[in-house]
Amino acid sequence: xDYLYDGTFEGLLTCIHHHYYTAKATGIYTKESYxxxxxxxxxxxxxDEAKASIVYDAMxxxxxxxxxxxxxxxxxxxxxxxxxxxxxxxVMGFRTGPKFTYMxxxxxxxxxxxxxxxxxxxxxxxxxxxRFSQMDGGVLYGEIEPxxxxxxxxxxxxxxxxxxxxxxxxDVGRNKAIVALKGQWYITDFGEGDMPDYSTDxxxxxxxxxxxxxHIAIKERINPRCQAGHVPxxxxxxxxxxxxxxxxxxxxx
Amino acid sequence: MEQIMKxxxxxxxxxxxxxxxxxxxxxxxxxxxxxxxxxxGICHTWAADGRCISLLKVLFTNNCAYNCEYCVNRRxxxxxxxxxxxxxxxxxxxxxxxxxxxxxxxISSAVEVSPDYTAERILKAIRILRYDYQFAGYxxxxxxxxxxxxxxxxxxxxxxxxxxxxxxPNSESLNKFAPQKKPKQIFTPMKQITNTLIERxxxxxxxxMFKGQNVNVAGNxxxxxxxxGSRDLTVPIRRKRDGKDFAPAGQxxxxxxxxxxxxxxxxxxxxxxxxxxxxxxxxxxxxxxPVVKSPILPDLKSAPPLQREHRMYQADWLLRFxxxxxxxxxxxxxxxxxxxxxxxxxxxxxxxxxFPIEINRASYMExxxxxxxxxxxxxxxxRARKLAPVGYDDLKKMGVVMKRAKYFLTCxxxxxxxxxxxxxxxxxxxxxxxxxxxMSMFDTHQNLLTAASQVQLFDNNWKRLEQGAxxxxxxxxxxx
Numbered sequence: 155x156d157y158l159y160d161g162t163f164e165g166l167l168t169c170i171h172h173h174y175y176t177a178k179a180t181g182i183y184t185k186e187s188y189x190x191x192x193x194x195x196x197x198x199x200x201x202d203e204a205k206a207s208i209v210y211d212a213m214x215x216x217x218x219x220x221x222x223x224x225x226x227x228x229x230x231x232x233x234x235x236x237x238x239x240x241x242x243x244x245v246m247g248f249r250t251g252p253k254f255t256y257m258x259x260x261x262x263x264x265x266x267x268x269x270x271x272x273x274x275x276x277x278x279x280x281x282x283x284x285r286f287s288q289m290d291g292g293v294l295y296g297e298i299e300p301x302x303x304x305x306x307x308x309x310x311x312x313x314x315x316x317x318x319x320x321x322x323x324x325d326v327g328r329n330k331a332i333v334a335l336k337g338q339w340y341i342t343d344f345g346e347g348d349m350p351d352y353s354t355d356x357x358x359x360x361x362x363x364x365x366x367x368x369h370i371a372i373k374e375r376i377n378p379r380c381q382a383g384h385v386p387x388x389x390x391x392x393x394x395x396x397x398x399x400x401x402x403x404x405x406x407x
Numbered sequence: 408m409e410q411i412m413k414x415x416x417x418x419x420x421x422x423x424x425x426x427x428x429x430x431x432x433x434x435x436x437x438x439x440x441x442x443x444x445x446x447x448g449i450c451h452t453w454a455a456d457g458r459c460i461s462l463l464k465v466l467f468t469n470n471c472a473y474n475c476e477y478c479v480n481r482r483x484x485x486x487x488x489x490x491x492x493x494x495x496x497x498x499x500x501x502x503x504x505x506x507x508x509x510x511x512x513x514i515s516s517a518v519e520v521s522p523d524y525t526a527e528r529i530l531k532a533i534r535i536l537r538y539d540y541q542f543a544g545y546x547x548x549x550x551x552x553x554x555x556x557x558x559x560x561x562x563x564x565x566x567x568x569x570x571x572x573x574x575x576p577n578s579e580s581l582n583k584f585a586p587q588k589k590p591k592q593i594f595t596p597m598k599q600i601t602n603t604l605i606e607r608x609x610x611x612x613x614x615x616m617f618k619g620q621n622v623n624v625a626g627n628x629x630x631x632x633x634x635x636g637s638r639d640l641t642v643p644i645r646r647k648r649d650g651k652d653f654a655p656a657g658q659x660x661x662x663x664x665x666x667x668x669x670x671x672x673x674x675x676x677x678x679x680x681x682x683x684x685x686x687x688x689x690x691x692x693x694x695x696x697p698v699v700k701s702p703i704l705p706d707l708k709s710a711p712p713l714q715r716e717h718r719m720y721q722a723d724w725l726l727r728f729x730x731x732x733x734x735x736x737x738x739x740x741x742x743x744x745x746x747x748x749x750x751x752x753x754x755x756x757x758x759x760x761x762f763p764i765e766i767n768r769a770s771y772m773e774x775x776x777x778x779x780x781x782x783x784x785x786x787x788x789x790r791a792r793k794l795a796p797v798g799y800d801d802l803k804k805m806g807v808v809m810k811r812a813k814y815f816l817t818c819x820x821x822x823x824x825x826x827x828x829x830x831x832x833x834x835x836x837x838x839x840x841x842x843x844x845x846m847s848m849f850d851t852h853q854n855l856l857t858a859a860s861q862v863q864l865f866d867n868n869w870k871r872l873e874q875g876a877x878x879x880x881x882x883x884x885x886x887x
């Protein structure tokens with residue numbers, strides 16, 4: 155039977171509960187993405203906190219904390235059919251116990267490992283590539299556009315680093331943002347209209363950085379392919395140093 | 408702002424030949440008002456030459472009193488000159504850091520007036536950054552050869568990483584190319600850094616070279632014969648505790664590749680000595696880019712030896728992480744690495760008696776010796792085989808590079824390399840040679856060869872072709 159859930163992690167855990175106690179799941183989809191199927195049967199799973207926490211505690215106890223983390227990171231990814239991958243992983247974990255994550259040759263484990271790696275890598279890339287701008291009132295503001303939903307993996311790093319400064323990291327594609335101050339942070343909806351104004355010396359520092367970036371490269375060793383391997387084109391939109399002309403700074407500001 | 412822009416342009420231009428840009432080796436939470444460091448470091452962007460930008464890498468000044476032959480900042484070079492003010496540089500670093508452009512500062516300098524004068528200016532700048540701005544990010548300071556002990560010590564208490572550039576792999580070429588620098592001037596600060604780290608019980612050492620050993624023992628102190636004679640050398644040094652860290656990310660150095668006529672063997676031997684004696688974190692290599700006209704240096708039009716630099720780094724990794732020694736890599740009196748293949752593959756082909764290795768029995772260090780297997784895949788194999796034997800298909804899924812590895816391993820006793828287990832056949836397979844004719848013959852290097860040597864090369868390949876055909880016949884006939 156196909157399951158439809160509301161797109162939250164608790165909803166997915168409820169699905170796992172239903173898989174064991176109602177009917178076996180053949181596919182798990184969010185309500186929006188589901189293509190109605192004439193032949194197949196489907197069940198709209200109502201997210202149930204109690205059932206979700208039963209599944210969560212059971213996984214922590216019978217599988218491992220590490221495996222639960224892997225499942226959550228996979229949930230943050232946008233790999234195809236991630237819900238079923240998580241379900242199969244959980245089922246296998248309940249059956250074989252904590253050491254099953256060592257089975258690096260098993261397809262179910264590999265599917266999760268791959269997703270975890272992708273999410274981890276992109277989170278690392280975002281830590282590298284967030285470019286903050288100085289806003290009026292002392293706020294640091296940065297925009298990112300990640301493929302996977304890695305926003306919530308970023309604040310632990312930046313909250314320590316900027317423990318005295320308020321900062322906002324906005325996920326442009328998902329229209330949400332982290333708002334943080336003095337080590338505390340929360341995620342909120344954030345649209346175009348919520349942006350503060352840029353401070354006056356921002357353009358100057360962007361120009362300086364661009365100048366530095368252009369002059370640090372050794373002309374005799376120019377290697378665009380190597381560069382593109384490290385800074386994929388899709389991330390360059392929000393990187394100050396990859397804007398073609400310095401006039402762009404004024405236009406965006 | 409305009410003035411800073413001009414200075415930044417000139418001083419970045421002068422600093423770009425310094426290789427090291429890593430922000431790794433020390434994990435520290437924010438103990439100031441801004442900043443932190445991570446153990447692995449963070450690269451923030453990559454320049455057009457594909458090299459990462461992690462730190463703001465600038466010279467404090469490029470106004471140099473020295474006249475080193477290979478250096479862009481040499482006294483005789485007609486070139487725009489500039490100097491930062493300490494406050495200016497600290498502010499610039501701070502503002503870049505807040506915007507997440509960089510992980511910290513890499514500060515080097517030309518020798519203005521004298522080594523001590525320059526070092527004091529550097530010290531002033533990084534003190535402003537560390538104490539006035541309460542900056543807890545990464546600082547890498549370059550130590551100018553010939554600097555006094557006291558100033559070096561003070562710089563070490565502020566910076567995370569120190570480096571002294573050795574530049575040339577042996578004293579003859581140093582004498583030839585940088586006559587104002589003396590080997591003693593270079594090794595004295597290196598010694599001081601290592602000994603200070605040992606005294607504080609903070610020496611870590613390169614990669615996994617000294618894993619599982621305590622390197623902070625009396626026997627590792629460099630050049631102090633009197634102490635060595637009078638104590639048990641394996642007893643850990645009693646720590647000096649003053650609550651301050653001295654260069655917690657250790658020290659590094661840099662060598663130029665391809666300026667003098669040194670062989671790969673002599674360069675790597677020097678590296679290994681630096682790793683074993685000074686327990687440096689890294690030795691960096693930089694392919695010489697001809698920037699100044701000189702009768703004793705490569706021609707201005709010659710390309711930097713990037714391929715050679717790449718092979719040096721591969722070999723360097725073998726030394727630091729894979730338990731290799733230089734003498735193993737240069738066994739049969741070879742002077743240079745094989746330019747056509749990875750040094751690990753080249754070593755494996757020369758030492759076929761140690762292969763094939765059985766994946767399900769080998770130790771970690773043995774697995775690491777197989778070409779195509781690295782740290783990650785070796786650890787995966789170790790974990791996976793606790794549950795079930797690892798098969799050939801599993802290896803591929805675990806990230807082992809099968810096109811290299813398959814010739815050197817067995818899975819549950821079966822050998823999967825579809826060729827004869829002979830050095831020559833495996834070598835040919837690796838190079839993608841068809842019937843012994845080498846593909847790299849059509850490489851761009853070809854252009855540099857004279858007509859005569861082309862004929863020679865063709866002859867050699869032709870011989871190989873004949874040999875290959877002969878071998879194939881023999882193997883079809885079942886003789887080999």
